[in-house]
Amino acid sequence: MPVAPAIRPPRTPAEWAAYYRLRYAVLRAPWQQPPGSERVPADDEPGTMHALLLADASLAANATPEALAVGMLQPTGAGQGQIRFMAVASAAAGTGLGSRVVAWLEEQARAAGLREIVLHSREAAVGFYERLGYVVVEPSHTLFGVIPHFLMRKEL
Numbered sequence: 253m254p255v256a257p258a259i260r261p262p263r264t265p266a267e268w269a270a271y272y273r274l275r276y277a278v279l280r281a282p283w284q285q286p287p288g289s290e291r292v293p294a295d296d297e298p299g300t301m302h303a304l305l306l307a308d309a310s311l312a313a314n315a316t317p318e319a320l321a322v323g324m325l326q327p328t329g330a331g332q333g334q335i336r337f338m339a340v341a342s343a344a345a346g347t348g349l350g351s352r353v354v355a356w357l358e359e360q361a362r363a364a365g366l367r368e369i370v371l372h373s374r375e376a377a378v379g380f381y382e383r384l385g386y387v388v389v390e391p392s393h394t395l396f397g398v399i400p401h402f403l404m405r406k407e408l
């Protein structure tokens with residue numbers, strides 16, 4: 253019987269490709285951003301943690317990995333980390349995967365001794381983070397000229 257996929261960092265080049273493919277599809281393609289715009293230098297910095305949840309079918313031998321949910325945590329100094337690039341495949345949205353990814357990243361943050369998480373939430377996702385205990389601090393940037401963001405924080 254297949255084991256339900258756990259959240260963990262990508263392990264193979266094919267899993268890394270699946271990870272960035274979902275980021276691009278959810279967070280960049282709808283705004284016609286160029287391929288590559290889904291990656292940032294912080295992705296490769298030591299200390300950055302990546303969360304990947306694969307589709308069940310990805311567990312079959314020789315299957316091409318397919319990401320259902322991804323997220324990243326970047327330590328930003330002084331006991332603080334930032335969650336970035338949260339994305340859930342549209343077909344799997346609203347089924348609890350985003351919450352699981354945030355909870356996993358928070359666990360990693362605690363284990364790394366971090367005491368606070370901040371993030372810049374898209375306006376449409378503020379309610380999602382509020383349900384997970386995050387509080388709006390102030391409005392932040394507007395992405396691609398059209399997506400207002402809000403700085404949010406949570407003490408661990």
Ligand SMILES: CC(C)(COP(=O)(O)OP(=O)(O)OC[C@H]1O[C@@H](n2cnc3c(N)ncnc32)[C@H](O)[C@@H]1OP(=O)(O)O)[C@@H](O)C(=O)NCCC(=O)NCCS
Pocket residue numbers: 278279337338339340341344345346347348349350351352372373374376377378379380383
């Ligand atoms: C925002 C996102 C990460 C949420 O992940 P998800 O797996 O769909 O959310 P969950 O199923 O874990 O939802 C958890 C709770 O938040 C609620 N929720 C989910 N998305 C919400 C939203 N956009 N606004 C308000 N509430 C939301 C759910 O109804 C659920 O509530 P419940 O616990 O009362 O049932 C995901 O929908 C997504 O990738 N959206 C597009 C990209 C995006 O906006 N990313 C965040 C960038 S800052």
